[in-house]
Amino acid sequence: MSTGSAHARETASIAEASEEAPAGEPTPRARRGRPGYDRAQVLEIAVRLFNEQGYDATSVSSLAAELGLSKAALYHHFASKEQILEIALDDALGGLESVLDGALADEGTAATRLVTVIAGAVRVLTSRLPQVTLLLRVHGNSEIERAALERRRIFDQRVAHLVGQAQQEGALRRDIRPSVTTRLMFGMINSIIEWYRPAHTSLTPEELVDDVTRVIFDGLRAR
């Protein structure tokens, strides 16, 4: 996971550097004259292509073409398309698991920990949108994808367990099953990848954290 975090920092700094260009739009001209791509840039562009075209539909050739690299140059950075997928999925899952591990290591009630998990998950989604988007679209067509789905399942179970504890504490309503509560909660959180585009809205990630937390705990009803 420390590798995952280091990589996340690299990705974040690249995202900041290229903020002028709208996300998802190829910028071949801007790339001309650059000495080449580093590993993190190749990863970023690969993940964007996977999300746009689908992982299965994206060939190493089309990725090399998009980068303007030979396949050999691409293989200098990554052993395979599968390796790129694995790293990106690990980045998303590692981020979510770190949030949960941190929250569970905290002192405090289950309800407090759950707030920490929700806020942390929203932050992971907003800061690693492409990687989480890839994760949420995985359908289990390969070993790597099935392993990622299994990690998601374990994550969901651990959160559902925490929801159950918060219900037993009396902090959360008990008339909805913990598994359903967890599904609905993450349904709301995960939907962020579908519509939240930090570059195109005045809604900051931290405002989104607040909005999501308030809706999940207190609902929409005025009080």
Place this chain on the structure above:
Amino acid sequence: MSTGSAHARETASIAEASEEAPAGEPTPRARRGRPGYDRAQVLEIAVRLFNEQGYDATSVSSLAAELGLSKAALYHHFASKEQILEIALDDALGGLESVLDGALADEGTAATRLVTVIAGAVRVLTSRLPQVTLLLRVHGNSEIERAALERRRIFDQRVAHLVGQAQQEGALRRDIRPSVTTRLMFGMINSIIEWYRPAHTSLTPEELVDDVTRVIFDGLRAR
């Protein structure tokens, strides 16, 4: 929309008739000896294939092969793959739009109408899971898909307008933008397609309607 409803009834009765077989599993043996498929059955199987393999990746040949029909026999039911997509998307969108039209035609407060929209949308999702799944995965690669996305956009706008009215009435909290509220609300509702499988759970569609409505309006906090 009356066509959409008639078709939904047909699809529902087929779903009931084939309830013994797990959803998503091909049942070639059971099909043997049948005189053939009617239009609704072809549509049902096509939508399942689109959801499993992706619409773009599903050829008319592979659909004909799955059905054990010649392409000519398939074209007896539908003019094109695009037509099947269009009918399925219209079924999902028509269902959601009918719910909204009905709610807006009702007497009562904006908040009451919003409850009706949420409950109705959950019912459309649980009763037309395959069609709504297809709708939610559309990415705008063709005219038909772009038209469906535009209808979704208009639907979202109309719901956001209703949310704004309910805020002005004082029924809903005003500290979250109507557009964000609508996104989060439908994020939760739409996530149902990812995990709700009526045949594999004791949670009934009406219990799910209650759970979703309670979480959206009152949140998870015990009161």
